[in-house]
Amino acid sequence: MPNVLSHGQFETVYNFLSLVIASMLFTALFLLVSLPRVLPRYRQAITVAIVVCGIATYHYFRIFNSFTSAFVTPSVGGTGDYSQATGAGFNEGYRYVDWLLTVPLLLVELIAVLALARKVQRHLLVRLVPAAALMIALGYPGEISGDNGLRGLFGLLSTIPFAYILFILFTELGKSLEHQPAAVRGTLSRLRFLLLLSWGVYPVAYLLPLLNLSGADAWVAKQVGYSLADILAKAVYALIIFQVAKMKSYDDDPAFAKVELPTGEPLAPAPTHA
Numbered sequence: 001m002p003n004v005l006s007h008g009q010f011e012t013v014y015n016f017l018s019l020v021i022a023s024m025l026f027t028a029l030f031l032l033v034s035l036p037r038v039l040p041r042y043r044q045a046i047t048v049a050i051v052v053c054g055i056a057t058y059h060y061f062r063i064f065n066s067f068t069s070a071f072v073t074p075s076v077g078g079t080g081d082y083s084q085a086t087g088a089g090f091n092e093g094y095r096y097v098d099w100l101l102t103v104p105l106l107l108v109e110l111i112a113v114l115a116l117a118r119k120v121q122r123h124l125l126v127r128l129v130p131a132a133a134l135m136i137a138l139g140y141p142g143e144i145s146g147d148n149g150l151r152g153l154f155g156l157l158s159t160i161p162f163a164y165i166l167f168i169l170f171t172e173l174g175k176s177l178e179h180q181p182a183a184v185r186g187t188l189s190r191l192r193f194l195l196l197l198s199w200g201v202y203p204v205a206y207l208l209p210l211l212n213l214s215g216a217d218a219w220v221a222k223q224v225g226y227s228l229a230d231i232l233a234k235a236v237y238a239l240i241i242f243q244v245a246k247m248k249s250y251d252d253d254p255a256f257a258k259v260e261l262p263t264g265e266p267l268a269p270a271p272t273h274a
């Protein structure tokens, strides 16, 4: 954590944290009121998405408060620098506690919306959930260490479960995607791509302090990176999960599609039942 932030650096972090609170809170509320718009069998996935955005909202309030009490400026309403307040540090731990809870849940969300056979779900989750928890737990000692060597070492260790998760998602889960209704296959591949893209931001943001950026710049870029990645990986991801749940609901039940869609026409040709 830097000793001094310029006025602009302070405002940048402040505004991004505020943006994340708004995105998470209102995505959770939107999904809450939209629950009846998917069939009951897909509501578990949406409920988990609401929980994820709710947990993130809570933690971003804590992060925001921690940030505003950690940096202070003597110039009221001015454009002066902000320096570290005595006795109040910025707590990066909130992010890791948040990830420890939300990252496994994001994987549960994905598996739930696929509505796979119970055995297949179990098979995937007993691999993905512990790997996700391990990835976050291994990242934390490096994150809070001021030592770049330790940062690099734990970053490397954390990348092992990360690679394992991606491997499962692109091999075993790939097979399951082939059995999904044709109408959602494209959306599901985009969802998996979003996951890859947004999750990939975290290790990059983590490594920024190791690059030759000045302390404060690297720290601000890291906060912005984590914040943007959180919006993509939780809120935007949740909205795509909701889209998939809706499309699968229409595909499963043409009568439901008739009630839900303004034109009364299903998105994809209704499945023909013998």
Ligand SMILES: *C/C=C(C)/C=C/C=C(C)/C=C/C1=C(C)CCCC1(C)C
Residues within 6 Å of the ligand: 099, 102, 103, 106, 135, 136, 138, 139, 140, 154, 155, 156, 158, 159, 162, 199, 200, 202, 203, 206, 230, 233, 234
């Ligand atoms: C909503 C929060 C999400 C999706 C967080 C995801 C976090 C990661 C994928 C973090 C990965 C890391 C590495 C692969 C190495 C360096 C340490 C971490 C923890 C930043």
